[in-house]
Structures are given as structure tokens and as C-alpha cells.
Amino acid sequence: MRKIIPSLFIMLLAFTVTSEAQQRRTRVNTNVEAKEMVQKRQMMTKQRMQKKDRFQESLTEQQKEQIKEITLSSRKETISLQNQLAEKHARIRTLSTGDDYDEQALNKVIDEAAELRAEITKVQLATKHSIRETLMDDQKVLFDSRMQQAGKRKKMMKARSARRNK
Helix, strand or coil, X not given: CCCHHHHHHHHHHHHHHHHHXXXXXHHHHHHHHHHHHHHHHHHHHXXXXXXXXXXXXXXXXXXXXXXXXXXXXXXXXXXXXXXHHHHHHHHHHHHHHCCCCCHHHHHHXXXXXXXXXXXXXXXXXXXXXXXXXXXXXXXXXXXXXXXXXXXXXXXXXXXXXXXXXX
């Protein structure tokens, strides 16, 4: 009995030391992976900025001014529509959470919100078309590539947001 207790104690001590070492290795691996992820993101950001710079560098001063005017007028228009859309979403929340549920009024507000969203999309596409009209063929290729990348980033951000909200 006296020999068993010290043996059990030594085995318990060895088990504890081994598991602690494994946990440290796991933490180190996690830190290395996190650093690699950060470096990868930084590299991707740098590549995006270089692509953006290539597009910006290819523009003449006149094109830059035209694009600036087009985007400014587009933003003025879309800000108003987005504010109206936000009001509709607030109204939808109010109608759907109140004690008096009026399906007809709720459906009407939903339809109005859909019309506003469609109008915003139309303005955005018209803006994109106007910008493309000011560009030469090689610039259009860079511009289209940039727009595709922006769409992919937007989808990724939505997917991340959806995962976080689960």
C-alpha cells in the first residue's frame, strides 16, 4: 500500500505535466495561425490597394473630375432614398411588433420599401454606367475588375455578419 500511493502520485504528476505541455503547444500553434492569418489579410489588402492605384493612375485629370461629379450627384440622390428606406424599416418593425397587427398596412410598407430598394439599385447601376462611359477600353477592364472584387468583398462581409448573428 505504501508503494502504491507514491506510484499513483508520480503518475498523476506526469499526466499533469504532459497535458500542460500539450496545451502550451496548442496555444503556440493558435498564435502562429493567427499571425499567419493577419499577414495574409495584410497582403490581400495591399494587393487590392495596388489594383485600386493602377485604376486611379490610369485616369486623366478630366476623367477624375467627371467621376467625382457623377459619384457626388449619385450619393446625394441615394442618401435621400436610403433615409426613406430606413424609415420604412423602422415602420415595419413598429407594425410587426405592436399589439395591433395590421397585415394590410404592413404589406403596404413592405412594398414601399421594396420600391425604394429598387430605386437605389437603379441609381447605382446608372452611376456605374455613367462612369464607364467616361473611360477608355483598357480602363473599363480595370474598373469592371474592381467592381467585381468589391461585390465579392460585400458578399463575404454579409456572410461573416450572418455567421456572427447566429
